[in-house]
Amino acid sequence: MSGRRFIPVRPLIRLGIVLVIGWWLFRDTHARHFPASTDSEIIRFAHFGGAEDFALWRSIVDSFEQTHPGAHVKQEYIVGFAGRYNTKLRQQIVSHTLPDVALVQLGPFHELADNFADVGRIVTPNVRESLDAVGLVAFQHGGKQLGLPISGGNLLIYCNPECFEKAGNHIGREVSLPADDWTISDFHRIATELTCDFDGDGAIDQFGYWQTRWVYYLPFLWSFGADITDETSSRWMLMGPEAQQAMSFYRELVTGDRVCPREDEVPQLFQDVGFLTGKVGMCINGPWFQPFLAKTRLADSYVVAHIPIGPAGRVTRITWDAVVMRDDLPPLRRRAALAFIEFLISAPVQDRIAQTGRALPARTESVTRFIGDANDPRRRRFVEALSYSRTQPMLPAFGVIDRTINRHLQDLLDPDRPCDVQSFLIELASDPVIGEHFTDQTRGADQ
Amino acid sequence: MKRQPRQVWLFVLPFLAGFLFLTLVPMAASLALSFVRTDGNLSLEAVTWVGLEHYRDALEVDGTAALTESDPWYFGVLGGRPADARFYRALYNSLVFTVFTVSLGLCVSLAVALLLNRRARGMSVVRTIVYLPHVLGGVAAVMIWSWLFNPRFGWINQCLRLVYDGLDPLVMWMTGNGTGDWPVPAWLHSPLWCKPAVIIMSIWTMGPAMLVFLAAIRRVPPDLHQAARLDGAGAWARFRSITLPQITPAILFNLVFSCIFSMQAFNESYLLQNSSQRDGLLFYVRYIYETAFESPYRIGYGSALAWILFAILLVVILPLVWTSRKWVHDALSEGSR
Numbered sequence: 001m002s003g004r005r006f007i008p009v010r011p012l013i014r015l016g017i018v019l020v021i022g023w024w025l026f027r028d029t030h031a032r033h034f035p036a037s038t039d040s041e042i043i044r045f046a047h048f049g050g051a052e053d054f055a056l057w058r059s060i061v062d063s064f065e066q067t068h069p070g071a072h073v074k075q076e077y078i079v080g081f082a083g084r085y086n087t088k089l090r091q092q093i094v095s096h097t098l099p100d101v102a103l104v105q106l107g108p109f110h111e112l113a114d115n116f117a118d119v120g121r122i123v124t125p126n127v128r129e130s131l132d133a134v135g136l137v138a139f140q141h142g143g144k145q146l147g148l149p150i151s152g153g154n155l156l157i158y159c160n161p162e163c164f165e166k167a168g169n170h171i172g173r174e175v176s177l178p179a180d181d182w183t184i185s186d187f188h189r190i191a192t193e194l195t196c197d198f199d200g201d202g203a204i205d206q207f208g209y210w211q212t213r214w215v216y217y218l219p220f221l222w223s224f225g226a227d228i229t230d231e232t233s234s235r236w237m238l239m240g241p242e243a244q245q246a247m248s249f250y251r252e253l254v255t256g257d258r259v260c261p262r263e264d265e266v267p268q269l270f271q272d273v274g275f276l277t278g279k280v281g282m283c284i285n286g287p288w289f290q291p292f293l294a295k296t297r298l299a300d301s302y303v304v305a306h307i308p309i310g311p312a313g314r315v316t317r318i319t320w321d322a323v324v325m326r327d328d329l330p331p332l333r334r335r336a337a338l339a340f341i342e343f344l345i346s347a348p349v350q351d352r353i354a355q356t357g358r359a360l361p362a363r364t365e366s367v368t369r370f371i372g373d374a375n376d377p378r379r380r381r382f383v384e385a386l387s388y389s390r391t392q393p394m395l396p397a398f399g400v401i402d403r404t405i406n407r408h409l410q411d412l413l414d415p416d417r418p419c420d421v422q423s424f425l426i427e428l429a430s431d432p433v434i435g436e437h438f439t440d441q442t443r444g445a446d447q
Numbered sequence: 448m449k450r451q452p453r454q455v456w457l458f459v460l461p462f463l464a465g466f467l468f469l470t471l472v473p474m475a476a477s478l479a480l481s482f483v484r485t486d487g488n489l490s491l492e493a494v495t496w497v498g499l500e501h502y503r504d505a506l507e508v509d510g511t512a513a514l515t516e517s518d519p520w521y522f523g524v525l526g527g528r529p530a531d532a533r534f535y536r537a538l539y540n541s542l543v544f545t546v547f548t549v550s551l552g553l554c555v556s557l558a559v560a561l562l563l564n565r566r567a568r569g570m571s572v573v574r575t576i577v578y579l580p581h582v583l584g585g586v587a588a589v590m591i592w593s594w595l596f597n598p599r600f601g602w603i604n605q606c607l608r609l610v611y612d613g614l615d616p617l618v619m620w621m622t623g624n625g626t627g628d629w630p631v632p633a634w635l636h637s638p639l640w641c642k643p644a645v646i647i648m649s650i651w652t653m654g655p656a657m658l659v660f661l662a663a664i665r666r667v668p669p670d671l672h673q674a675a676r677l678d679g680a681g682a683w684a685r686f687r688s689i690t691l692p693q694i695t696p697a698i699l700f701n702l703v704f705s706c707i708f709s710m711q712a713f714n715e716s717y718l719l720q721n722s723s724q725r726d727g728l729l730f731y732v733r734y735i736y737e738t739a740f741e742s743p744y745r746i747g748y749g750s751a752l753a754w755i756l757f758a759i760l761l762v763v764i765l766p767l768v769w770t771s772r773k774w775v776h777d778a779l780s781e782g783s784r
Contacts, residue, residue, distance in 0.1 A: 087741050094485075094746065263723040264636035267597050399741060406722050411517060427515075 041336040046076040046099035048085035052291050056356055064343045071336045073101075082107075098326045100337045104147060106138055106320050110394045113141035117327035117334075120145035122342055131345065131362050135320040138391055147322030148345055151359035153286035154318040154389040155219055156381055157187075158293075159303040163206055163281030167194045178305035184223065184249070187308040191259040194281035208259040210280040211250070212271050214405050218317045218392055219284070221246045223310025229438065233393040236429055236438040242312070247412065248421045255415040262413070286319075287370075287382050290357045304378040306385060318389035320362065360386070396437045404433040481750035501751035505534045534752065536726050537734035538759075540716075543642060544730065545709035548649045553701055556653040560660035561686070574661070581654035589718045592648045596634035604631040635719050638727040645715045645728060656701045663697035664690060695775040703764055710760055731756055 047057050054077050061073045076099055078085040086108045092098045093115050104112065123145055128136065135149030159177055168175045175193045178186065191208030198205045211217055221227070224246035227237040237243075254260045266274055272289065274280045276296055282305075293302050307316045323344050325337045343349060347363060354361040354369035357379055361367060367386075371379050395401045408428040412419050428434065481501055483494045512528035521539055522528060529535045563574050580588060595601050611626040619625045632640040667690055675685050716730035735756070739749025 090744055091740060094744070263721060264598055264633040267599060267633075267636050268593065407725070410722055410725050 041071045041332055042074065043071070043101055043333055043336045043340060044074045044076055044099040045101045045340065046078070046085075046089070047103040048078045048080070048082050050080070050292075052356070052358065056353070056358070060344070060349055060352065063349070064340055067343070068336075068339055071339065073340060100326050100329055100333055101340055102324055102326075103150065104322050104324050106322070106391060106394070107398055109139060109147060109322065109324075110141055111396075111398065112324075113146045115327060116146040116324040117329070118144040118146060119148055119325055119338070119341055122148065122338065122345070127345065130365060132320075132364055134318070134389075134391060135322075135362050138320055139322045139324075147324040148341060149320040149362035150323050150344055151353050151361055152318055152320040153288055153359050154316050154382060154385050155216060155284050155286055156307060156316065156385055157282055157305040158275060158285055158289060159282050159305055160275055160278060160280070160298060161301050161303060162298070163194055163278050166198070166206065166278070167196050167281065170196045170198060177303055178308070180306060182305070182308045184220070184308045184310045188249075188253075188257075188259075191253070191282060192257050195257065195259050204258060204261070204265070206278060207261045207266075207280045208257075208282060209253065210266075210271050210274055210283040211253065211260045212283075214409055215317070215392070215402075216284050217250060219307045219315060220249065220310065222315035222317075222390070223307060223312055224249070225310070225312030229393055229395065231393055233395060234439055236434050239425055239429060243425055244421050245311070247424065251412055251419065251421060254413045262415070287360060287379070288358045290378070294357070302378070304381045306381060307388070314388050316385055316389050318386070318391055320391070321359070400433055401437060404428075404431055477750040477753055480747050481754050483747045485744075485746045497747070501748045502755065504748065505531050505752060505755060507531075533726065533729065533734060537729045537731045540642065540727065540729055541710050541712070541731040544646060544649075544712060545706060547642075547646045548709045548712075549702065549705040551646065552650050552653050552656060552705055553698070555650055556656035556701070557660050557698075559653065560657045560664055561690075563657070563661060564664050577657060578654035580652045584652060586714060586718060588652065589648070589714050592644075592651075593635060593719055596644050596648075598631065598633045598636055601634070603634070607631050633723070635728075636721060636723040638723070638725045641719070641724045641727040645712075645719065648715060649709070649712070656705065659697050659701055660694060663694040667693040692776045696777070699767065699771050699775050703767060706763055706767075707760060710756065710763075 045057075045061065047053065049057075054075075057075060057077075061075055064073060065071060078088050082105050086105065089098070089102065089104070089108070089112060093112065098115055104116075123131075123136070132149060132152065135152055136145070139145065139147035139149060157178065161177065164175045164177060171193060175190060178190065182190075187209075194206060194208035195204060196206045197203065218228070221243075225242035226240070226246045227243075229235060229237050254262065261274075261280065266279060269279065271280075271283050271285070272292055275283050276293075276298060293299060307314050323341050325334075325341060329337060345363065347366065350361040350363035350366040351369045353359060354366045355372070357370065357372075360370055360382060367383055371383055405428065408424060408431065411417060411427075412421070412424045482496060482498055484497045484500075485494055507530040508525045508527045509530060510527035514522050514528060518528065518532075519536065519539070521535065522532070525535065559577060563570060563577065595603050598604055608631060611629050611631075615626045632644075634640050634644040671689050671693075672685055675689055680688070711732050712730050713732040713736065716728045716733040717736070720728055720733075731752075735749050735752045738752060739746045
């Protein structure tokens, strides 16, 4: 052993190279997954939707950045329907990578609410007065305002006049468009008249109405006087003569009069395409359907009708999207996030959301912008319908309950299966999943 | 024995690091997670120890619960209604898919390999075409098939209708009724036909298995065939007595991997699901995904389901491997004897 002292230059250089490469490879990953470790006015904002939604939010983000120098918003966009977006949010919660500000639907809001910060300090008396009261209350959780409504939408009936004309020519008399005070029996009659086998080959070429999801059947269910749950969502209520009547009507539409297509009759066809191509004469949808139709040849001709009046009156479902803030933000990001949320509920932004016609603004004074200067009767219907719109109290574990209801509905709507509606209601109410999430469902069944 | 130079570790290190951090650590984490309840939150304070509860919840059957007409037949075999009916549905669907995909897939790929082993002009192009579906693979292939299986506009039903039209005069002559009212399958929109549709789709991507068979067939010593020919053996006798025993290692390889990949099938189930199928395409891995990563977000339960699948695959594959000494031809050990 010589005992000579030396500096291990080559190993140190190698280590240095490894560290530099490692930093170069993983710095973005670190910044993305540990954003709380860095505090700045750069915030992440997540939303979902189509290309028009992206363009709208892009322009809003640009305006915010112009009016708030120093603040920067990174737009995180999940393409398409909200289902995948909601899944993504849940995954981000589990992996502690929730965006700083996010758009959240009312459906999953209460399930996720524990991860959001109280934004109640923004709700000054002025703001409280200007925002839709139902929307504001809908996003309260545990006594705190954990989200602020941004935009909403209620469900109404869309009519394709070309289908009405074709059906009229086929049956040899006019099929009239719905009147403002039409009833469920009028709806049934018109839908039946619209259902046509033009070429006589036994296959229906034009269906009267398209009922896509059970959630979109709620307006009919409520108009019959039935309900899914009570106000607190703790008791299962889909029982009794009203529910039986409502679900019998649903089964009749699909299996009896063949007014509604089954999934295998319109395979891989989305509702919007089915409506546009004249495969169905009427469908139920929210205002978000309008920008799509505005770009089609039906732009000037499509008609929006009120929900038909049922035995219990006329009710439709309204749902709200809120903006929420992550609850563990460092001070600078928190300040920027709050400023961005305040900006989103400001009159100019709310006016801009309203003008697109995609959604009703949460700020009541912006509703006139939704109708527009042209006073479009189709847009006006959605505003008029606010008077009979209500929200569905949040279902616990929505995904599981949604699957359970769909599974039972498949039995009810199967034409090859003799199904007693009363048995359907009892089987659904006594399903273990319903039993797990609702108390007193048997009492509901007794009613 | 000569000692390996230290530099060897430099070359092995990337694999070891990948294996450790991307395979062993996640496996250990999922095993640990299968014993805890996460309630959709992976913070340590939110995690509670539940031991074997998830495994019990998945496998438990309530023998006292009366079965209804809408319950599948295999609930009767279980002796009652399972606590988690969807677990058993998913397991049943995956097992049926695996049995048919593996058996039909191996037969078809072996037959195609035998055909492609012939010396003919343009055979290499044909081999490439047969392998092509595997290259295309994944989501794109599934989406193409979903349109081919479209009950109204898909080419498969259009072809079926053409066949019906062709048979019409014959059927009319024989039975007095034409084929006009013969139904065509609703394929992916039917609980009955969705599994056959996906099985057909899977057999289409048999390229890799075919390639393994082809390589094995090519390694069969030609002198064995020549000797058999001289002894007057026909094509079938030569296949049964020479080719088949010689390619048993390839059969074992394809069998084991086909079983594993079929039980892990996800794309078809996830992309082609619709409510008309009534969970007919709910495959096991999709159920794990739904449970762990979609509502209700039970990551612990999903991890337990993954380990149950691991155990099932072991139960299926270990006997195959153990008994392989009796039926798999081992050319190396034979040569050393």
